[in-house]
Amino acid sequence: MQRDIVSRDVWIEARKGLLEAEKELTRRSDEVAKLRLQLPCVRIDKDYKFETDCGASSLADLFQGRSQLLVYHFMFGPEYEAGCVSCSAIADSFNGLHLHLAGHDVTLCAVSSAPIAKLAAYKKRMGWTFPWASSGGSDFNQDFGVGFTEQQQFEIGLNYNYRDEPVWLQRSDEGMASRMQNSPVGINAAMTGTDVATYTRERPGMSAFQIESGVLYHTYSTFARGLDILWSQYQWLDRAPMGRNETAVWWRRHDEYKKSQGEVSCCCVS
Template identity: 35%
Template sequence: MAPELWRRELADLRLEEKELTKAQDRLAAKRRRLPWIKVDRDYAFMGTDGPAGLADLFGDYAQLIVYHHMLKPNDPSPCEGCCMVADQMPHLSHLRARNTVLVFVSKAPIKEIEAFRAHMGWSVPWYETQDSFNTDFNVTSGFGLNVFYRDGTDIYRTYYTTGRGVETLGTVWTLLDLTPLGRQENWEDAPEGTPQTAPYQWWRRHDSYS
């Protein structure tokens, strides 16, 4: 293809990208206006510094993002997808600059969490859940993400998502979406001849790729 024709096609695509960006901005604005639900009980966690309640997870910040990682007790094969999410967490100082903190929670005992976190090289704060916190916030057997806001002593739940909604946390999928081969998963609309495999199955923990 001639360079000038390629630039014209890119310009047409850019118009669609801008429309998508504007649509995402409108959706984010709608998300910010969701009603809040007051959390009417406390929950029990165990962290590296000992027992903690939900309020303790906020630290000194008003907004709390909780990722429910699927690590379970004596886990022989921790979830590759959850681990990919963990690999992509930003330096948390950027969130804290906007009065926000991010933590992980799991059912695994804190000693196992800390050993696994050290092995994987992660620094995100991580807590063991010790009661019905996961199920009370729509995370039963899988993963999910909940957002909370603290106003004085009151805590409110403001958002929840799971499945592909969690992709907003990651850059791997965003970067692959920019490439000509895409994610190379068989659900994608891609040019003929693009190599593709089933989704999820190619994911590995970053220390497990051959």
């Protein structure tokens, strides 16, 4: 432990100082939330098709009769053997969340490009109940900035998180993929059963939509670190004594932790 050890009175004073910074952050967050509501929107005229547990669906169908739709762009490509580990960690909070949102006229739905059979099997494995649709065969992922082609990756370049990315220089293992193999991206790719190039043609994000008088509108999207607030584990770790305290990829799918690492027993004391 590298913290100063002080009396309770000294700690209270220090905590009050931090409280002011936290309050300022909260106020600023409220201001940014208002700015989101002031964003213009884009009318959606393209007829996107999805596959769900209930069969073929349109984008309007994903609203499930509500006026607002929040889509989590879950990284699970057709070539993946399992869903992205990071997306899986984020999605673990969706089970209870989607019920509360539904009570507030908002539908939460994950969307991935993998076939619905793959999504359904993984959803069963994870014990998830939130809606999950396959966008495979449509332009939905590409149009909303989370799905890219090999040609974009190796010949044209792509735009993710509102920034252009250069093309990968080589398709072989001597290129970008080799340099990223032992990076967090490379580790995540291996945990989905894919190579780095294939893995990174899918990207994470979330998008918001509204329907009014039968007309669909796109109101918001965020990507990359913009998703941090959705990753509930980190919100808790930021308040733990050692913070995030990470030097490598430490998280796993919730059914992959060893008992000594992740299984939680009852902490009640009688």
